[in-house]
Amino acid sequence: MLITTKAIVIHSLRYSEADLIVTCFTESSGIKTYLLRNILKSKKGKLKKAMFQSLTQLEIVANHKNKNTLESIREAKIDIPYKNLHTDIYKSSISMFLAETLKNTIQEEEENIALYRFLSQAFQKLDELEKFANFHLFFLVHLTHYLGFSPNLSSTKHPYFNLLDGDFQIAETNKYCISNQNSELLKQFLKSDYDNFASIKLNKIRRQSFLEMLLLYFQLHLQGFRKPKSLEILNQLFS
Structure with missing residues (x-):
């Protein structure tokens, strides 16, 4: 099921050379964990590593299969930008x-x-x-x-x-x-x-x-x- 929801990044973990496993608290579905393939190497993709720092607030378009497996994110954009939360x-x-x-x-x-x-x-x-x-x-x-x-x-x-x-x-x-x-x-x-x-x-x-x-x-x-x-x-x- 394709879902558009707000999400707060809770945790990111590098998986293999190019992937990230990201856990978010979503407004629509609570805790969800996503596999972001090739995000660490691709410079042309819609998803950027910097978006998935702890506590970043996003709006995402995600595919939720709800089968206790890793989900996927199709699109993401910053929902609420921070001034210095990640730099101070x-x-x-x-x-x-x-x-x-x-x-x-x-x-x-x-x-x-x-x-x-x-x-x-x-x-x-x-x-x-x-x-x-x-x-x-x-x-x-x-x-x-x-x-x-x-x-x-x-x-x-x-x-x-x-x-x-x-x-x-x-x-x-x-x-x-x-x-x-x-x-x-x-x-x-x-x-x-x-x-x-x-x-x-x-x-x-x-x-x-x-x-x-x-x-x-x-x-x-x-x-x-x-x-x-x-x-x-x-x-x-x-x-």
Whole structure:
């Protein structure tokens, strides 16, 4: 079936000398993986390697056979161009980390318009922002809403956050309950938006500690979730 859809590039992998295997989150069909033949050698083809950098937003014409095999892309064009997301070393490191995180979290081959719009807006904002050191933290906190395990906001007055249940509570009930700077930071990020999350002041130690807590939260709620390999690079750049 020939489909025209918007798509966000999640991952690209070189396959043989001239091909790419590209995973995209599509607006129409969720996660799809494509085999792009001869894209690394052909200079006259409609598809260019530069189009398939992490988090690039495309409009594609693709052939979806939906038979658990690699799909194909007939045409592609940039849907939303970025100014510096791929050229700024700090933004590109965040992009690499977020793309790897999404690769580990989104598996469904089905339409999810709300998630697509969240991702599309988030990456546009990252491209535009001048202060973005906390962006990946803000992003992960709010991504949980679209993945189905957002922290319960009805009891944020309580001091403990139960990572296992996703609830704020008055007392500690298991080893995954925390009551420290991280639980307070979580409340701040949950209540923040694109206009004010940068005002949350964090040093290297607090930023890394909070990120480790978030990744544990993801591990507890997503089967098979692994820490992104790009985490070390991210921590070094924002130290």
